[in-house]
């Protein structure tokens with residue numbers, strides 16, 4: 001029961017879009033190997049918060065530390081953090097002009113300066129890991145949504161990150177493809193990866209989460225282990241939110 | 249009903265056979281008018297004297313005449329100016345899109361100055377002002393002038409093409425740790441090509457046509473050659489028709505090459 005030091009730590013983080021305050025006094029820590037699921041109503045700031053972790057958004061106040069690096073304006077620091085933090089987007093964002101294998105190897109080759117053969121071996125390993133080794137030479141537009149999202153997961157894994165961020169990875173998928181993506185995420189969780197997932201897939205949350213974070217109107221309203229969060233949420237807002245999404 | 253009728257009419261007017269017929273009638277009327285006018289002036293057509301300006305039957309067999317050499321001059325001038333213009337255009341576009349406040353301002357001022365000066369005036373500035381200052385001869389001044397003028401216009405094409413690539417591409421590339429230069433080179437520019445090809449083609453065609461302006465400072469190219477021949481022979485109608493046809497042939501070849509490229513780069517996403 002020794003408490004490992006947090007690998008991600010946000011202290012008193014505020015974030016504005018113009019005059020609009022999107023995040024207010026966010027305090028949030030993730031330990032190595034921990035799996036955190038973030039949920040909350042639309043517009044509550046979930047995406048904004050996890051995008052601050054790899055600085056796709058700049059925070060305006062407070063501090064963010066990732067794997068010992070304090071995020072600021074230093075480009076080298078930002079790129080170092082991004083190499084250690086993989087991110088999977090709702091819209092996949094695969095590179096449409098590159099084949100699947102090239103999508104996977106471009107990071108290792110250009111950023112990690114790996115040679116092509118080693119990068120391709122790595123790429124094929126992670127394509128295997130997400131169960132689509134046969135798609136290596138296709139272009140993203142030739143794959144189904146579920147396959148594209150698994151390629152996106154593999155692309156992030158090819159950078160051998162310490163942390164994986166997921167921003168509603170199944171929201172853009174047809175229902176029949178959701179489970180194949182969730183399955184890949186569960187397997188990743190079982191391999192011990194540190195994960196922060198924004199998702200409304202509560203079945204997934206129950207299976208893998210160590211910690212649930214509930215946000216509303218730019219604030220973290222509640223943080224609790226999943227057992228507690230699902231059976232006895234402390235805040236009324238969280239209870240209402242759960243009632244709403246579990247109805248479906 | 250009237251609407252449907254109008255739309256039907258428009259469709260008939262836009263069909264290929266109708267377009268060809270209209271085109272032929274218009275061309276016939278133009279040629280007819282020109283010939284009539286020339287006849288009324290008592291113009292003495294001497295087309296038979298034109299071929300010698302394409303091929304000369306010299307001592308060493310058949311050699312290229314003045315017009316092909318003028319064409320070579322136009323192509324050389326345009327190619328050099330184009331290469332420089334692409335560099336200038338890309339640089340200005342990237343400055344415009346950068347986070348550098350000074351860079352953005354410089355790019356903006358450059359663009360506004362260049363595109364609000366007539367090309368002819370810009371050429372005089374390069375030749376009569378910068379020429380003596382920087383020791384440029386007329387050829388260098390012409391190339392630089394065309395490159396700067398069209399580079400400024402191309403920067404807007406680059407900027408549009410870059411902006412047309414989805415924001416998610418930037419985010420995905422950043423999140424694997426790529427630098428801004430790498431993102432442009434490997435992710436954004438390759439995808440912008442298809443957005444830039446159509447406007448870039450018309451810019452190249454414009455550039456070839458506007459290269460004719462350097463004839464005012466007697467740089468050897470197609471239009472200058474035309475002027476020189478006419479001052480020796482007074483064959484103005486024949487020569488100008490011929491020169492115009494040569495320009496058209498060149499630009500049509502370029503346009504069809506560009507539409508081939510467009511088909512090649514038409515990636516689906």
Ligand SMILES: Nc1ncnc2c1ncn2[C@@H]1O[C@H](COP(=O)(O)OP(=O)(O)OP(=O)(O)O)[C@@H](O)[C@H]1O
Pocket residue numbers: 017020022040041042043044045046047048049
């Ligand atoms: N680039 C932006 N410019 C202005 N406002 C923004 C921007 N991005 C987000 N916002 C606003 O910030 C708030 C939080 O947005 P965010 O995307 O983080 O919410 P979310 O919890 O992820 O919602 P969703 O479930 O719909 O994805 C919203 O009110 C949104 O309108």
Ligand SMILES: [Mg+2]
Pocket residue numbers: 046047048167168
């Ligand atoms: Mg969101």
